[in-house]
Every structure is written in structure tokens, then in C-alpha cells.
Amino acid sequence: MNWKHVALVLAVLPFVAILVAWIGFFNVGASSGHWKITNWFLHFAMRSAVRTYALAVDVPAELPRHAIQPAAGHFARGCAICHGAPGEPRSPAVMRMLPQPPDLSFSVGEWTDAQLFRIVKHGIRFTGMPAWPTLDRDDEVWAMVAFLRELPSLDAVAYRELAYGSGRLVDDALSSRFERALDSCIRCHGRDGLGRSPVTPILAGQNEAYLLGSLGAYQQHQRASGFMTLAVTGVEPEDLPELARYFANLPAPAAPAKTAQPDLAARGEAIARKGRAADRIPACLSCHESARNPAYPRLDGLDSAYIGTQLRLFREGRRGGTRYAHLMEVVAKGLDDRDIEALAAYFASRGPPAAGETE
Numbered sequence: 001m002n003w004k005h006v007a008l009v010l011a012v013l014p015f016v017a018i019l020v021a022w023i024g025f026f027n028v029g030a031s032s033g034h035w036k037i038t039n040w041f042l043h044f045a046m047r048s049a050v051r052t053y054a055l056a057v058d059v060p061a062e063l064p065r066h067a068i069q070p071a072a073g074h075f076a077r078g079c080a081i082c083h084g085a086p087g088e089p090r091s092p093a094v095m096r097m098l099p100q101p102p103d104l105s106f107s108v109g110e111w112t113d114a115q116l117f118r119i120v121k122h123g124i125r126f127t128g129m130p131a132w133p134t135l136d137r138d139d140e141v142w143a144m145v146a147f148l149r150e151l152p153s154l155d156a157v158a159y160r161e162l163a164y165g166s167g168r169l170v171d172d173a174l175s176s177r178f179e180r181a182l183d184s185c186i187r188c189h190g191r192d193g194l195g196r197s198p199v200t201p202i203l204a205g206q207n208e209a210y211l212l213g214s215l216g217a218y219q220q221h222q223r224a225s226g227f228m229t230l231a232v233t234g235v236e237p238e239d240l241p242e243l244a245r246y247f248a249n250l251p252a253p254a255a256p257a258k259t260a261q262p263d264l265a266a267r268g269e270a271i272a273r274k275g276r277a278a279d280r281i282p283a284c285l286s287c288h289e290s291a292r293n294p295a296y297p298r299l300d301g302l303d304s305a306y307i308g309t310q311l312r313l314f315r316e317g318r319r320g321g322t323r324y325a326h327l328m329e330v331v332a333k334g335l336d337d338r339d340i341e342a343l344a345a346y347f348a349s350r351g352p353p354a355a356g357e358t359e
């Protein structure tokens with residue numbers, strides 16, 4: 001055989017492959033599984049790719065354990081259907097998927113944090129494993145990685161409490177569509193609307209117009225959050241006004257008794273009241289004082305972790321929001337990390353205005 005023959009074979013090979021595919025020779029059925037060698041090769045290729053791409057991932061010094069509650073709530077709706085969860089075995093239908101989604105309580109130990117991040121953010125091609133709903137922010141993906149690390153140590157009771165809280169898990173035909181939707185919100189936001197984690201904002205007493213505008217923004221992919229994108233999927237748009245009204249009418253929390261970092265909060269207060277002209281930062285309270293515009297949110301009492309995350313997202317132009325969100329992107333441009341920390345401490349220390357007080 002000389003090089004001419006080799007060239008001929010190489011030239012013909014693609015046509016042979018197309019012919020074989022056209023005849024329908026490949027068995028694309030999942031029932032018989034892969035050959036052992038195919039199975040080995042696919043997993044080898046998948047693991048190698050995850051390992052290589054994970055090299056480029058910046059791992060935070062510590063996983064955000066304070067954010068695992070919403071990750072658990074998200075897992076219950078978005079992941080358990082394929083992977084199962086403590087007390088919720090995978091369904092027989094899922095067990096016949098090819099490849100089969102593994103029970104993560106057993107398999108997460110095989111991966112590093114960076115590798116889990118890579119898998120959860122980007123998904124795995126040709127397997128059904130989906131990518132995260134938004135690629136615009138990484139903090140939620142890290143929250144999921146932190147949750148996956150906890151998963152092997154959770155029993156059914158602990159998992160249920162984390163993922164559902166006092167939500168009833170309604171599927172009874174007696175409850176209305178609105179009640180079922182509300183029940184799903186309560187898993188993360190709590191019955192009192194105060195939020196079950198520091199990264200879950202207070203909805204109780206928040207301006208109704210802002211809540212409604214935000215729900216619409218999540219539903220139309222105008223605001224980046226994988227947690228909330230999934231949460232509003234399937235909620236009828238006609239039910240959103242009632243959900244917004246429900247949470248807006250719950251009592252806002254009282255101011256915390258004392259601020260943990262009074263100096264930091266005082267620095268934040270100075271910017272909030274007067275802004276800083278040199279960096280083109282306007283006074284926050286000119287917009288965020290309670291009665292200014294009902295479409296603008298109240299910030300009083302929000303957790304400093306939540307405020308900090310939102311301000312950084314605004315600054316990077318990644319948060320999105322209602323049709324007024326561009327105002328905040330301009331405001332956040334001039335803030336440095338220390339300003340953000342100070343402002344977060346200040347607004348976290350504020351309570352709602354007393355009755356009759358106009359601020």
C-alpha cells in the first residue's frame with residue numbers, strides 16, 4: 001500500500017460514514033446501553049474535559065455556606081427530578097436515561113470544587129445535564145457547589161427542612177393555582193417574607209410596584225438569577241400581581257437592635273445622605289427614601305451580603321432589573337469595594353420608618 005491508497009481511503013471514508021448513518025445502521029436507542037468500551041470512552045472524555053476546563057476556574061477562598069438554603073430549594077425543583085435527593089429516590093423513568101444521572105450524595109466526592117463548578121455552570125453535552133439558567137453571575141453556582149458538598153451528610157429530614165422549610169409541598173387538587181405558586185415561594189422566602197438566608201432579600205413590606213416589576217423582569221430574562229428564573233417558570237403572569245401584593249402587605253422587620261460595625265455604617269450613611277461628587281455618586285436616599293417612587297425598592301434592613309452582591313452586579317452591568325435598572329448601573333459605577341461594604345452595613349442597620357414618620 002503506498003501513499004496514494006492511503007489518500008484514497010481517507011477521501012472515501014467520510015462518504016462511507018454518511019452512507020452508514022443514512023442507512024440507519026447506528027442504534028440510537030437507549031434501551032440496550034452502550035458497549036463497555038463506548039461507555040468507558042465517553043466517561044473518560046467527559047472527565048478529562050471537565051478536569052481541563054476546571055483549571056481555568058477561580059475558586060473562592062471559602063465556599064458560600066451562608067447561601068446553601070436557596071441552592072437546596074433550587075435543587076429540589078431543578079435537579080432532584082433527575083438526580084434524586086435524600087428521601088426522594090430517582091424515578092424508574094430517569095433510571096433508564098443514558099447516561100443515567102448519578103445519585104449525587106455518592107458521586108460528588110469524586111470531584112473537586114472547581115470541577116463541580118464547571119459541571120453545574122456549563123452542564124454536560126449529550127447527557128441531558130443542563131447548564132445554569134444564567135451565565136451572567138457565578139455566586140449562585142458557587143452556592144450550589146456549597147450545597148452539593150453538604151448533600152452527602154443530609155438525611156431526609158434535614159434535606160426536607162433545608163429545601164422546603166414550612167412550605168407544605170402542596171399538590172392537592174383543592175388548593176388554588178395562586179396557593180400552589182405562593183407555596184413554592186415560601187420554600188426560600190419563608191412564610192413571613194423575611195427570607196431564609198442572607199442572600200434572599202426581604203420581600204415583607206417591600207414596595208408592591210417594585211416587587212411586581214422585578215417578578216416580570218425575572219420572567220422575561222431581564223434580571224439575572226438562576227434561582228429566581230426557575231422559580232418564576234410556570235407561574236402564570238396573571239398571578240404575579242397577587243404574589244407581589246401578598247408579600248408587600250406582610251409587616252417589614254424592625255431595625256436590628258444595634259449595628260455590628262458602627263464606624264463602617266457611619267461611613268455608609270455619609271454617602272447615602274450626601275453622595276460623593278468627586279466620583280459622581282449621587283445621594284442614595286434621594287431615590288431610596290421610602291415615598292420617592294413606588295417602583296424604587298426600599299433597602300432598609302436588607303442583609304449586607306445581599307446588598308453587596310447586588311451593588312457589585314450593578315457595577316459590572318450584569319444585574320439587570322426593571323425598566324429603571326439603568327439608573328442604578330450609573331450610580332454603582334463610581335463605587336469601590338470599600339464604599340459597597342460601608343453602604344451595605346448602613347442600609348442593613350436601618351429599620352422601617354415608624355408610623356407617621358416621613359423621614
Ligand code: HEC
Nearest residue numbers: 046078079082099100101102107119120124127128129130
Ligand atoms: C434532565 C436531567 C438532569 C437534570 C435536571 C440535572 N442533571 Fe446533573 N446530570 C445528569 C446526567 C445524565 C449526568 C451524568 C453525565 C455523565 O455521566 O456523563 C449528570 C451529571 C451531574 C454531575 C456530575 C456527577 C457525576 O458524578 O457524574 C453533577 C455534579 C450534576 N449533574 C449536578 C446537577 C445539578 C446541581 C443540577 C440542578 C441544577 C442537575 N445536575 C440537573 C442529568 C441531569
Ligand code: HEC
Nearest residue numbers: 070073074184185188199200201211214215225227231243
Ligand atoms: C430557590 C429559592 C427561591 C424561590 C423558590 C423563590 N425565590 Fe425569590 N428570590 C430568591 C433569591 C436567592 C433572590 C435574590 C435573587 C437575585 O440576586 O436577583 C430572590 C429574589 C426575589 C425578588 C426580588 C426582590 C428584590 O428585592 O429585588 C422577588 C420579588 C422574589 N424573589 C419573589 C419570589 C416569588 C413571588 C416566588 C414564588 C413564585 C419566589 N421568589 C421564589 C430565592 C427564591
Ligand code: HEC
Nearest residue numbers: 282283284287296297307310321322324325327328331343
Ligand atoms: C436615581 C435613583 C437612584 C439612586 C440615586 C440610587 N438608586 Fe439604588 N436603585 C434605584 C432603582 C430604580 C432600583 C431598582 C432597580 C431594578 O431592579 O429595576 C435600585 C436598586 C437598588 C438596589 C437593589 C435592591 C434590591 O432589592 O435588589 C440596591 C442595593 C441599591 N439600589 C443601592 C443603592 C445605593 C447604595 C445607592 C447610593 C450609592 C443608590 N442605590 C442610589 C434607583 C436609585
